[in-house]
Amino acid sequence: MSTTDQEIKNVVLVHGAFADGSGWRGVYDRLTAHGYRVTIVQNPLTSLEDDVAATTRVLDQQDGPAILVGHSWGGTVITEAGVHPKVAGLVYVSALAPDAGETTAQQYEGFAPTPDFVIDVGADGYGFINPGKFKAGFAADASDADAAFLRDSQVPINMAVFATPVKNAAWRDKPSWAVIATEDRAFDQAMLQYMAKRIGAEVTNVSASHALYATQPDAVADVIAAAAKNAAR
Template sequence: MRRTLTNIAAGLLAAASAVSAGPAVARGATEPASKAAAVRNVVLVHGAFADGSGWRGVYNDLTERGYRVTVVQNPLTSLADDVAATRRALDRQDGPAILVGHSWGGTVITEAGEHHLVAGLVYVAALSPDAGETTAQQYDGYTNPPEFVIETAADGFGYIKPDGFKAGFAGDANNADAAFLRDSQVPIRMSAFGEKLTTAAWRSRPSWAVIATDDKAFDQRMLDAMAKRIGARVTKVKASHAVFLTQHEIVADVIDAAARGAFATTPSR
């Protein structure tokens, strides 16, 4: 079955009340890491339809700068499951960390980011709902580019339509990289977009945002509005939704800036 993301979001909104009736996502400690410690840890959280391998360029760049980098592998089966995977990674850190999310990963870090070791958040072409909101609600009032089309299987998991993958997800990637991303897609259970968040870490942690100006997964106005609402320090770059892969140097620079500035910055909403 083929549906645009707009239609999918509308359908998920109708189901949100049923989803939110399920068990709440477990919350960790909410106090931020000690300001006496330097931030040398980075935790990277991928989004839907991709896995952690796309972070390789960012990983290489940051490790060369002396950071300890952990890449989360989300199961993409529910918000609660992805938050749990991220919290497991945070529990293994040896000090304060910058938590980074791409796309759907932004929703995940928003919920998981009140972990006591999180010093700051970086949203890379990412969603940032508030507590009590769903991911699907973020699309209200916006028009999604026609290039980004999701096919939803009978079991409720969604994939990006293969013949439109490069145009919709990775327009500035070379053909080989785009093909690898397309053929290694990790489907997401579409009902996850209808799950309500219980907390919004951007209300208590400083935030940074990377906005790709050629992103075909989101309306640009939506990206701007989300970044403004959370008080993020914004970096705009000419890139596709796969900015984490195609412009990994710039993404790494923003993460580095966040690590250096997390304890000198307070949320600005």
């Protein structure tokens, strides 16, 4: 990873469902060591509108152009929030990428089910990943200890968000990159590849689980750095 004066220096990281921003620590450490100014959004996971607002607040604080990065559900968030004028490029990390007018749930239609990824939904409409299935479905390439921490620090998501259509698709106007985990058990591989191709993303495939944002920080940071270099051109 190298930096030049021409590169974009700001990076904003957006986590997905069932998680918080702490999983980005490895990516944060690698990027900041190379001179990037990295900010991590903490999504409330209460509605698409709330998560977009949380991301927009962070984007407003940037002192120049930024690369906006989303993992999983965070891809839907950056698709909407990425129309912000400070966003110069988008990085989708095993992430959803709906078009304007589409819901997140629609992205799954026609693709294979993922039996290892089991969501338990409470009476209040919020979902957690089933604890017994967590490692297999979310973080198979993590150590047992790291997978247990991710499992036990889960943030539930309001399942209604998946039926909320996005109003804007930032990828239509801004360059995009995609890092795809080839052993993802939360999304069908064909679905991830299809979404990345549809948005015209430059794709990097990584042998990893759905939790690659936490388990493969070198690969993810390298793509973000490449985006920062190339989006500036």
